[in-house]
Amino acid sequence: MPDDKSPDGTEGARRKRLPSSERREEFIAKAVEFFAEEGFESSTRGLARRLGVTQPLLYRYFPSKDDLISEVYDAVYVGRWRPEFERLIADRSRPLEDRLNAFYGVYTEVIFNREWMRIYLFSGLKGVDINRRYMGLVRRRILEPIVAEARAEEGLPERPATDAEIEFAWVMHGGIFYYGVRDLIYESAVSADKTEVIGDAVAALLFGLRRRFGMEDRKAPGGPGRGPACG
Amino acid sequence: MPDDKSPDGTEGARRKRLPSSERREEFIAKAVEFFAEEGFESSTRGLARRLGVTQPLLYRYFPSKDDLISEVYDAVYVGRWRPEFERLIADRSRPLEDRLNAFYGVYTEVIFNREWMRIYLFSGLKGVDINRRYMGLVRRRILEPIVAEARAEEGLPERPATDAEIEFAWVMHGGIFYYGVRDLIYESAVSADKTEVIGDAVAALLFGLRRRFGMEDRKAPGGPGRGPACG
DNA sequence: GGATTAATTTTTCACTCGATAAATAACGCC
DNA sequence: GGCGTTATTTATCGAGTGAAAAATTAATCC
Numbered sequence: 001m002p003d004d005k006s007p008d009g010t011e012g013a014r015r016k017r018l019p020s021s022e023r024r025e026e027f028i029a030k031a032v033e034f035f036a037e038e039g040f041e042s043s044t045r046g047l048a049r050r051l052g053v054t055q056p057l058l059y060r061y062f063p064s065k066d067d068l069i070s071e072v073y074d075a076v077y078v079g080r081w082r083p084e085f086e087r088l089i090a091d092r093s094r095p096l097e098d099r100l101n102a103f104y105g106v107y108t109e110v111i112f113n114r115e116w117m118r119i120y121l122f123s124g125l126k127g128v129d130i131n132r133r134y135m136g137l138v139r140r141r142i143l144e145p146i147v148a149e150a151r152a153e154e155g156l157p158e159r160p161a162t163d164a165e166i167e168f169a170w171v172m173h174g175g176i177f178y179y180g181v182r183d184l185i186y187e188s189a190v191s192a193d194k195t196e197v198i199g200d201a202v203a204a205l206l207f208g209l210r211r212r213f214g215m216e217d218r219k220a221p222g223g224p225g226r227g228p229a230c231g
Numbered sequence: 232m233p234d235d236k237s238p239d240g241t242e243g244a245r246r247k248r249l250p251s252s253e254r255r256e257e258f259i260a261k262a263v264e265f266f267a268e269e270g271f272e273s274s275t276r277g278l279a280r281r282l283g284v285t286q287p288l289l290y291r292y293f294p295s296k297d298d299l300i301s302e303v304y305d306a307v308y309v310g311r312w313r314p315e316f317e318r319l320i321a322d323r324s325r326p327l328e329d330r331l332n333a334f335y336g337v338y339t340e341v342i343f344n345r346e347w348m349r350i351y352l353f354s355g356l357k358g359v360d361i362n363r364r365y366m367g368l369v370r371r372r373i374l375e376p377i378v379a380e381a382r383a384e385e386g387l388p389e390r391p392a393t394d395a396e397i398e399f400a401w402v403m404h405g406g407i408f409y410y411g412v413r414d415l416i417y418e419s420a421v422s423a424d425k426t427e428v429i430g431d432a433v434a435a436l437l438f439g440l441r442r443r444f445g446m447e448d449r450k451a452p453g454g455p456g457r458g459p460a461c462g
Numbered sequence: 463g464g465a466t467t468a469a470t471t472t473t474t475c476a477c478t479c480g481a482t483a484a485a486t487a488a489c490g491c492c
Numbered sequence: 493g494g495c496g497t498t499a500t501t502t503a504t505c506g507a508g509t510g511a512a513a514a515a516t517t518a519a520t521c522c
Contacts, residue, residue, distance in 0.1 A: 017468085017469055017470075017517090017518055017519065018469080019469090020468085020469080023469080039272070039356065041270070041272040043508075043509065043510085044509085044510065044511090045508080045509080045510090053470080053471095054470070054471055054472080055510085055511090056470085056471075056472085056473095056511080056512080056513095057469080057470055057471075059510085059511065059512080060468095060469075060470080064510080064511080065510065065511090118356065121352060121355075121356055122356065124352075124412075124416055124417055125270065125349065125352055125353065125356075125416065127418075131417060132417060132418070132419055135413070135417055135419050136419075163422040163423045164423045164427055164428075164431070166423075167410070167421065167422070167423040167427075167428050167431075168428070168431045168432070168435075170406075170409070170410065170413065171403075171406035171407060171409070171410055171428060171431070171432050171435075172402075172406055172435070173406075174405065174406045174408075174409025174410065174412070174413070175401075175402035175403055175404075175405045175406030175409065176402060177405075177409060178401070178402070178405025178406065178408060178409055179398070179401065179402055179405065181355075181405070182366070182401065182405070185355055185356065186355055186362060186363060186366055187358075187363070188363055188366050188367075190398065191394040191398070192394045192395045192397075192398040196395055196398075197395075197398050197399070197402060200395070200398075200399045200402070200439055200442070200443065201399070201402050201439075203439065203442060204399075204402075204403070204435040204436070204438055204439040204442075205435070207435055207438045207439075208431055208432075208434065208435040208438075211431070211434060211435075212431065248487090248488055248489065248498090248499055248500075249499080250499090251498085251499080254499080274478070274479060274480085275479085275480065275481090276478080276479080276480090284500080284501095285500070285501055285502080286480085286481095287481080287482080287483095287500085287501075287502085287503095288499080288500055288501075290480085290481065290482080291498095291499075291500080295480080295481080296480065296481090463522105464521105464522100465520105465521090465522090466519105466520080466521080466522105467518105467519085467520075467521095468517100468518090468519085468520095469516100469517085469518075469519090470515105470516080470517075470518085471514105471515080471516070471517085472513105472514080472515070472516080473512105473513085473514080473515085474511100474512085474513085474514095475510105475511085475512080475513100476509100476510100476511095477508100477509075477510090478507105478508080478509065478510105479506100479507080479508070479509085480505105480506100480507095480508105481504100481505085481506095482503105482504085482505080483502105483503090483504085483505100484501105484502085484503080484504100485500105485501080485502070485503090486499105486500080486501070486502085487498100487499085487500075487501090488497105488498090488499075488500085489496105489497085489498085489499090490495100490496095490497085490498105491494105491495085491496090491497100492493105492494095492495095
């Protein structure tokens with residue numbers, strides 16, 4: 001007997017043909033859904049079933065399961081990054097607190113999404129390097145700018161962020177991320193509203209950074225303007 | 232041909248027998264290691280290989296793979312909880328900031344551990360309910376006490392923590408947790424030292440809670456002493 | 463409308479999975 | 493030292509896995 005049922009489920013209704021590029025897009029989009037929900041260990045047959053298509057067809061478009069998974073990573077990590085993230089943080093026409101609230105508002109619009117979060121966590125556990133690269137992106141494009149803007153708003157001289165500053169920014173950033181995890185992955189009732197939670201976190205972030213500046217800018221009042229990275 | 236090699240790998244060295252209870256313990260301990268590293272989808276044959284034992288032997292001790300996995304959960308979630316967690320937070324002979332630094336010092340000794348973190352994340356993605364129960368435990372035994380202690384130290388009247396307060400405490404707690412994730416799962420260089428990071432986070436946590444108290448204790452100066460939970 | 467091209471399915475392979483049943487061999491007891 | 497108990501292994505089943513090869517069928521072109 002055939003090892004997969006009629007792709008559509010309903011007998012007789014033969015699948016419409018699609019041009020190669022469209023089909024590919026469709027496959028990737030559904031693969032994001034599918035692997036996000038079921039994990040990357042789930043079978044290509046399961047994905048094909050959800051697509052209403054036979055399993056070997058996948059291999060016409062992707063040489064292997066791993067290649068398909070790479071496309072999934074790209075669609076999520078690269079495809080959903082928005083250039084306005086960086087602009088929002090750096091826009092000095094508004095107070096930093098406003099900017100950060102605005103930034104985390106739109107950033108969480110992207111990442112507070114079941115697909116995004118689950119792909120992120122699954123891929124992190126797999127140890128694929130795109131994950132490490134994404135964290136590098138967050139550090140360079142989000143956290144370092146935030147620290148720099150906070151220094152600027154305090155009237156402190158420019159200088160590369162210290163490890164302790166970045167680490168603290170990571171804790172707050174991770175706290176906001178984890179808020180999404182609780183909501184979307186653990187589905188534990190997250191009752192307070194997002195704007196308020198972000199507002200509290202942003203206030204604490206700025207408080208913590210100013211506190212750090214106060215602790216570290218004593219010994220170097222003028223500071224080595226553009227000294228080598230600390231640590 | 233036999234479907235598993237000689238369990239030990241090295242030929243001839245027949246496996247020593249162990250009494251039932253000892254063997255069981257050994258299996259669970261190694262299963263924690265194994266599934267933490269490879270994920271719960273990994274094969275019982277892989278685990279057996281690592282144990283130097285044949286795969287069907289596992290089924291002498293656990294009726295199914297899922298039952299073994301449940302034992303793994305118990306060993307990690309229940310077995311590593313330390314009663315001193317709650318005592319440290321509630322010990323009013325010291326300032327709260329000290330207590331929280333001490334608490335997060337020992338708490339992170341337990342959870343900043345590759346096994347613990349990976350089991351936690353894997354099980355969270357699987358959606359097993361022990362995960363939700365653990366988060367309930369954290370809320371009741373850690374976060375609510377922290378908020379209560381913060382109120383007490385401010386001289387405010389006792390009352391159940393509001394959702395916004397708990398949510399903020401979760402963000403800080405999650406930020407610390409995520410610090411461990413970055414270190415142990417994503418293995419992104421975490422350079423600053425743990426004590427300092429915790430110190431910064433604790434300071435920000437207390438700042439944020441006091442800020443919240445100031446925002447919410449205006450309209451209810453005496454407050455409904457033991458009113459129903461907010462929200 | 464028949465030939466060409468390319469999208470899709472059918473069939474199949476070699477292997478892995480969780481689990482069961484039966485055979486074997488190490489240990490304790492007397 | 494033989495015997496019974498039971499820990500452990502051997503062998504096997506049926507279902508599912510990623511992948512390749514070949515057969516089929518829908519769309520396109522002239």
